[in-house]
Amino acid sequence: MLREFFAYYRPHRTLFLVDFGCAVLSGLLELGFPMAMKAFVDLLLPRGDWPLILLAGVLLLAIYGLNTGLMAIVTYWGHRLGINIETEMRRRAFDHLQKLSFRFYDDQKTGHLVARVTKDLEEIGEVAHHGPEDLFIAVMTFVGAFLLMLSVHVHLALITALIVPLAGFIVARYGGRMTTNWQAQYGRVGAFNARLEENIGGMRVVQAFANEAHERALFAGDNQRYRSTKLEAYRIMAASQALNYFGMRLVQLAVMLAGTWYVVQGSLSIGGFVGFLLLVGVFYRPLDKIAAVIETYPKGIAGFRRYQELLATEPDIADAPDAVEAPPLKGEIRFEGVRFGYAKDRPILSHIDLAIRAGETVAFVGPSGAGKTTLLSLLPRFYEVDAGRITVDGIDLRELTLASLRRQIGIVQQDVFLFAGTIRENIAYGRLGASEAEIVEAARRARLDRMIADLPAGLDTVIGERGVKLSGGQKQRLAIARIFLKNPPILILDEATSALDTETEKAIQQSLTELAQGRTTLVIAHRLATIRHADRIVVVTPAGIAEQGRHEDLIRAGGPYQALHEAQTLTWQAAGTAAE
Numbered sequence: 001m002l003r004e005f006f007a008y009y010r011p012h013r014t015l016f017l018v019d020f021g022c023a024v025l026s027g028l029l030e031l032g033f034p035m036a037m038k039a040f041v042d043l044l045l046p047r048g049d050w051p052l053i054l055l056a057g058v059l060l061l062a063i064y065g066l067n068t069g070l071m072a073i074v075t076y077w078g079h080r081l082g083i084n085i086e087t088e089m090r091r092r093a094f095d096h097l098q099k100l101s102f103r104f105y106d107d108q109k110t111g112h113l114v115a116r117v118t119k120d121l122e123e124i125g126e127v128a129h130h131g132p133e134d135l136f137i138a139v140m141t142f143v144g145a146f147l148l149m150l151s152v153h154v155h156l157a158l159i160t161a162l163i164v165p166l167a168g169f170i171v172a173r174y175g176g177r178m179t180t181n182w183q184a185q186y187g188r189v190g191a192f193n194a195r196l197e198e199n200i201g202g203m204r205v206v207q208a209f210a211n212e213a214h215e216r217a218l219f220a221g222d223n224q225r226y227r228s229t230k231l232e233a234y235r236i237m238a239a240s241q242a243l244n245y246f247g248m249r250l251v252q253l254a255v256m257l258a259g260t261w262y263v264v265q266g267s268l269s270i271g272g273f274v275g276f277l278l279l280v281g282v283f284y285r286p287l288d289k290i291a292a293v294i295e296t297y298p299k300g301i302a303g304f305r306r307y308q309e310l311l312a313t314e315p316d317i318a319d320a321p322d323a324v325e326a327p328p329l330k331g332e333i334r335f336e337g338v339r340f341g342y343a344k345d346r347p348i349l350s351h352i353d354l355a356i357r358a359g360e361t362v363a364f365v366g367p368s369g370a371g372k373t374t375l376l377s378l379l380p381r382f383y384e385v386d387a388g389r390i391t392v393d394g395i396d397l398r399e400l401t402l403a404s405l406r407r408q409i410g411i412v413q414q415d416v417f418l419f420a421g422t423i424r425e426n427i428a429y430g431r432l433g434a435s436e437a438e439i440v441e442a443a444r445r446a447r448l449d450r451m452i453a454d455l456p457a458g459l460d461t462v463i464g465e466r467g468v469k470l471s472g473g474q475k476q477r478l479a480i481a482r483i484f485l486k487n488p489p490i491l492i493l494d495e496a497t498s499a500l501d502t503e504t505e506k507a508i509q510q511s512l513t514e515l516a517q518g519r520t521t522l523v524i525a526h527r528l529a530t531i532r533h534a535d536r537i538v539v540v541t542p543a544g545i546a547e548q549g550r551h552e553d554l555i556r557a558g559g560p561y562q563a564l565h566e567a568q569t570l571t572w573q574a575a576g577t578a579a580e
């Protein structure tokens with residue numbers, strides 16, 4: 001893990017060297033001060049030579065000045081190094097999320113993923129900055145101060161060193177427990193992020209069902225679990241800090257008494273004793289950092305582990321190494337012996353054979369849950385077939401790059417997702433960089449122009465999160481405008497007009513018919529009336545494709561389509577009677 005962590009330093013080598021060099025130099029100066037004090041008390045003080053004392057003062061001032069500069073450089077450049085590494089990790093995590101397939105997202109909660117990119121990486125910059133530097137300086141200060149202490153008084157130095165095994169014990173006992181605790185804490189944050197996300201996103205449902213108390217109880221549970229995990233962390237911190245503090249003071253006391261004894265005995269000068277006490281301070285400084293070792297580092301390490309877990313999730317759908325850019329497609333599609341299931345042992349679709357001509361409009365009908373949406377989601381490779389293959393213009397989908405394939409397929413989903421921005425931005429999402437005229441034209445073709453004209457801000461109207469400020473029909477029209485702009489040779493319309501009133505539906509149907517001209521169009525429809533004029537109707541049932549043909553032929557055949565048609569006509573008639 002360490003090697004992988006240090007790989008992130010590579011692009012910032014200069015920054016690291018500047019920061020590290022300054023930190024080491026500053027550490028060395030810190031080591032020098034006690035010795036200067038010893039010389040001051042032992043040599044200058046008895047002589048009372050004021051010009052020399054003042055000169056020493058000026059020299060010390062210069063060194064303090066230098067050290068101040070070094071510390072400022074370490075604080076800024078070191079943190080810069082840290083934040084650079086943190087930013088890079090966050091970028092990679094986000095990039096990786098873009099590559100993961102629907103199957104991955106099906107099993108994830110948004111809040112957990114958000115935490116991985118935000119909270120989990122929060123401490124990594126601090127660790128990246130302080131980690132190696134602190135470790136090196138701690139060792140350097142420890143060894144340096146100890147050698148200097150030995151040079152002043154061997155026995156006293158050995159008494160001071162008693163603290164080392166205690167510090168080792170604290171790190172060994174509490175460091176690992178803290179890392180585990182931090183991993184748990186990050187998990188807890190993810191859990192309540194996920195809860196919060198769902199609650200806020202589903203607030204309309206929560207309030208409509210008056211289930212606020214239930215939601216409060218669920219959130220309180222997550223909140224409490226987070227609290228308990230944090231309390232466990234504080235218990236570890238309290239124990240380790242108390243032990244560390246008491247151990248240090250105990251040894252300090254021993255040094256005070258023994259030092260006084262040696263001074264009285266005459267084996268240690270007063271200046272030597274003063275210098276030694278200051279050296280003990282320097283020697284202890286890395287031990288003071290034990291608090292950081294116990295708190296910050298495990299935090300960073302836990303976050304880094306979770307980050308690595310995310311990066312280690314292989315995208316199950318990716319470009320083949322020899323994948324090529326799709327040429328401009330005509331849109332001839334073939335499903336050949338296709339089998340697919342979300343769970344490997346439970347196929348949703350099997351033995352699917354279907355040939356669709358370029359430019360054909362094919363409607364997919366069938367009972368709910370039969371797999372219509374699933375079948376069409378295999379075409380943009382949102383999911384990968386388990387057996388068989390799908391071709392466009394005779395090319396296996398897996399031979400094409402995902403992006404070039406998906407650029408040539410337009411999808412209007414049942415559940416339209418819009419971004420919290422303006423109408424213009426949402427339409428332009430269909431083809432980034434489209435001109436104003438193209439956006440206006442797309443809006444016109446989706447019959448959005450009149451609505452836009454009525455809005456004070458026009459195309460720049462902000463539509464709220466997920467387009468909450470728009471009606472269902474307007475959202476659908478916006479989604480359609482986006483596809484007009486994208487202008488792909490293949491269209492997938494999943495119940496595209498279900499949210500519209502009859503008038504608007506007619507208008508949109510016209511737009512869609514216009515859009516379908518010269519394109520291969522695959523429509524999933526529940527209302528059979530909307531697909532009556534499709535070139536072909538394919539009836540999907542759990543057993544596979546039951547039949548296919550034109551509306552009249554299928555009615556005449558008296559098969560499942562005819563039954564479906566009859567059932568729906570009866571339902572409509574019943575609804576009509578009820579309305580009257």
Ligand SMILES: Nc1ncnc2c1ncn2[C@@H]1O[C@H](COP(=O)(O)OP(=O)(O)OP(=O)(O)O)[C@@H](O)[C@H]1O
Pocket residue numbers: 106342348366367368369370371372373374375
């Ligand atoms: N992401 C998913 N993960 C696991 N199972 C899924 C997923 N999406 C759909 N299913 C299951 O696959 C089956 C087919 O669903 P699909 O949405 O393709 O049917 P459909 O014919 O389009 O239904 P409807 O007409 O109701 O939209 C259903 O049993 C459904 O529960």
